[in-house]
Amino acid sequence: MTNYIVRRLLAIIPMLIGISILLFVLMNMAPGGPEMVIIGDLERYSPSLVAHIREQFALDQPIHIRYLRWLGNAARGDFGVSTTQAGGVPVMQMIGNRFGATLQLTGGALLLAVIVGVPLGIISAVHRYKLVDQVATVTAFVGICFPGFWLGIMLILLFSVTLGWTPISGLAPSGMRDVLSARLHYAILPTITLAAVQVGRYTRFTRSSILEVLQTDYIRTARAKGLSERVVLFKHALRNGLISVVTIIGLSLPFLVSGSVMIEMVFAWPGLGRLAVMSIQRRDYAVVMGIQMVIAVAVLMANLIVDLVYAMIDPRISYS
Amino acid sequence: MTLVERLREKREDLRPMVRRFKRNKPAVLGLIIAICFLVVAIFAPHLAPYDYRVQDLERRMEVPSSDHPFGTDRFGRDIFSRVIVGTRTSVYIGFTATVMVVLLGAVIGIGAGFFGGSIESVLMRITDIFMSIPSMFLMIVFVAVFGPSLFNTIIVIGLTRWTGIARLARANTMAIRNEDFVEAGLATGASDLRIILRHVLPNIMAPIVVQASLFLGQAILTEAGLSYLGLGAQPPLPSWGNMVSDGQDYLTVAWWQATIPGAAIFFAVLAFNLFGDGVRDALDPKMKR
Numbered sequence: 172m173t174n175y176i177v178r179r180l181l182a183i184i185p186m187l188i189g190i191s192i193l194l195f196v197l198m199n200m201a202p203g204g205p206e207m208v209i210i211g212d213l214e215r216y217s218p219s220l221v222a223h224i225r226e227q228f229a230l231d232q233p234i235h236i237r238y239l240r241w242l243g244n245a246a247r248g249d250f251g252v253s254t255t256q257a258g259g260v261p262v263m264q265m266i267g268n269r270f271g272a273t274l275q276l277t278g279g280a281l282l283l284a285v286i287v288g289v290p291l292g293i294i295s296a297v298h299r300y301k302l303v304d305q306v307a308t309v310t311a312f313v314g315i316c317f318p319g320f321w322l323g324i325m326l327i328l329l330f331s332v333t334l335g336w337t338p339i340s341g342l343a344p345s346g347m348r349d350v351l352s353a354r355l356h357y358a359i360l361p362t363i364t365l366a367a368v369q370v371g372r373y374t375r376f377t378r379s380s381i382l383e384v385l386q387t388d389y390i391r392t393a394r395a396k397g398l399s400e401r402v403v404l405f406k407h408a409l410r411n412g413l414i415s416v417v418t419i420i421g422l423s424l425p426f427l428v429s430g431s432v433m434i435e436m437v438f439a440w441p442g443l444g445r446l447a448v449m450s451i452q453r454r455d456y457a458v459v460m461g462i463q464m465v466i467a468v469a470v471l472m473a474n475l476i477v478d479l480v481y482a483m484i485d486p487r488i489s490y491s
Numbered sequence: 492m493t494l495v496e497r498l499r500e501k502r503e504d505l506r507p508m509v510r511r512f513k514r515n516k517p518a519v520l521g522l523i524i525a526i527c528f529l530v531v532a533i534f535a536p537h538l539a540p541y542d543y544r545v546q547d548l549e550r551r552m553e554v555p556s557s558d559h560p561f562g563t564d565r566f567g568r569d570i571f572s573r574v575i576v577g578t579r580t581s582v583y584i585g586f587t588a589t590v591m592v593v594l595l596g597a598v599i600g601i602g603a604g605f606f607g608g609s610i611e612s613v614l615m616r617i618t619d620i621f622m623s624i625p626s627m628f629l630m631i632v633f634v635a636v637f638g639p640s641l642f643n644t645i646i647v648i649g650l651t652r653w654t655g656i657a658r659l660a661r662a663n664t665m666a667i668r669n670e671d672f673v674e675a676g677l678a679t680g681a682s683d684l685r686i687i688l689r690h691v692l693p694n695i696m697a698p699i700v701v702q703a704s705l706f707l708g709q710a711i712l713t714e715a716g717l718s719y720l721g722l723g724a725q726p727p728l729p730s731w732g733n734m735v736s737d738g739q740d741y742l743t744v745a746w747w748q749a750t751i752p753g754a755a756i757f758f759a760v761l762a763f764n765l766f767g768d769g770v771r772d773a774l775d776p777k778m779k780r
Contacts, residue, residue: 189620194632201635312768316761318712319734320719321753324739328750332743429627433716437739447628449722451635459635461630470623 172482179478183471190467191245195238198456221457241460250461255453262461265446270465272342273442277431279358280365281420288370289416293376296412297404299382307374314371319430323364330360339439340439361438365430371424381412414485421477425470512772518769524762531575532582539572544727552745562747564737570748573729574755580730581759584644584714584723585707591649591708593703596656601695603657604664605687615661618654626651627716634722641730644723648713656702663695697774704770708763715756731756 232240244251250266252259288311289434289485332337337360347353384390393403432444439445443462450458482488512518530536547567555562561570588762603614621629637643667673667690715721718732726733727741731752738748 172761186620186623189616190624193620194624197632197636235582283733295760312764313761316757316764318707318715318719318735318756318760320716320732321735321749321756324735324742328742328746332746367558425622428625432625432627432631433719436720444627448722451631452721454556454635456635459632463624463632466628467624470625 283366284369288373296381311371509777523766541569588648600657600660604661705767
């Protein structure tokens with residue numbers, strides 16, 4: 172097992188290099204080119220300063236040399252400094268300040284979506300074509316069609332503006348960030364919104380995956396030998412049906428993270444997505460580059476965890 | 492066989508699928524609503540009672556009334572007219588971005604599946620890289636490169652969302668590649684391009700068409716999201732996404748500003764998704780449960 176984890180971790184490295192090459196080349200194609208990536212808005216600086224910075228960052232070097240420099244620094248956790256924050260705040264520090272907020276939002280939403288979506292799919296499959304199945308199927312379908320950002324705004328309109336139950340936006344007032352109840356209070360709406368657009372997906376996949384298992388021969392055998400429906404469902408069907416559900420949850424992680432960008436903007440949630448959008452608008456490319464790499468690492472690690480969860484729920488899969 | 496005969500034969504092939512689609516009531520409803528959106532998109536300038544750009548500062552933020560059925564915005568512009576013109580933006584992007592995604596995905600997927608070897612490994616590694624970056628983040632980078640505009644939205648959606656189609660096309664192409672008729676074609680000296688166009692493409696069309704119709708709703712959602720972030724259609728051109736964004740600032744005083752364009756997104760996506768599901772069930776009855 173340890174062997175497998177080490178191998179997988181090593182396999183992530185070429186992926187990250189590929190991702191960083193793609194992003195580095197793209198960022199260098201952005202208006203303003205490599206100068207923008209490192210110094211930002213050229214017009215704000217005197218020509219002599221620009222010349223100095225150009226030399227210091229080797230901007231007169233060809234792109235592959237610059238990439239290797241960036242890679243060398245990035246490997247040590249240094250993504251450079253923000254070009255729009257006064258005093259040149261290190262990108263890593265800006266990311267560190269916001270990573271927790273994004274992790275809380277996406278993690279909470281994932282948990283909520285799984286807790287609601289998977290059981291709903293199971294109930295739906297067991298009571299196929301009954302009323303409860305039809306209600307769940309229609310709800311799941313409609314849920315997928317909601318633009319997450321609009322759903323968030325509608326929830327703010329109802330619960331914050333009209334009823335006054337929840338705060339409109341933000342993570343929590345600065346003095347209250349360590350108070351759990353305050354954080355939860357602020358997190359309710361964004362978490363529900365982000366989860367809502369995923370729940371439908373999980374319900375649909377769980378339903379079809381359980382239905383597929385329920386049609387297999389061994390389920391018929393289990394029933395034929397007189398096992399109770401409860402034992403058939405929980406001991407035979409779920410174990411197998413949920414394996415593909417774990418796959419889908421793993422594959423949906425990038426979508427969840429994409430969705431969090433929108434939700435963070437709607438609720439002024441101080442996470443990485445919001446920082447990325449604002450940095451693009453300010454052309455703070457060093458920050459954008461750093462965020463992309465951190466997000467890529469997070470997604471790749473999450474995929475590894477999903478694969479390890481497989482081995483836990485399916486004894487047929489062994490990693491050695 | 493003349494062209495007419497061949498077309499007639501094709502229509503015969505499609506008949507059972509059309510019949511299956513017609514029996515699927517939600518899908519037909521989706522198609523009807525989708526056609527309504529299409530008609531509104533095509534005739535938008537004629538249907539809009541006001542010019543979407545004209546400001547009337549005397550009548551700002553008016554509640555919906557008979558003059559302005561969806562009210563007015565902070566510049567006194569008619570929201571009804573802006574939603575109608577926004578329909579054109581969304582439907583146009585929805586279709587063109589889907590075409591772009593399918594073309595890019597099909598070329599890469601068929602290329603990888605047909606040629607195999609190092610071409611395949613390179614293409615599939617690129618696909619893996621694109622899949623491991625959450626698409627919204629990747630889109631943000633592409634918008635930075637190309638700048639935000641209506642046309643670039645198509646490019647950006649195309650360049651970030653092709654991976655699903657590519658994997659599908661590759662898997663299907665690999666299956667066809669090993670068929671005897673492809674081997675026979677190669678043996679008789681037919682060119683790769685001819686075999687791809689004449690034998691591979693027709694045989695992998697069905698799953699790609701299914702994916703494309705399922706993607707239409709996704710494309711509309713994505714465009715709305717980009718516009719909401721200010722990275723899509725640029726003002727004064729109305730898009731449902733940027734109208735929601737404008738309206739959010741006035742949520743406490745003018746609820747209709749964000750609510751109505753958002754509802755339009757929801758119904759358009761619902762209609763196209765119903766249609767897409769119907770196409771899937773009609774073309775691929777095995778998938779239906």
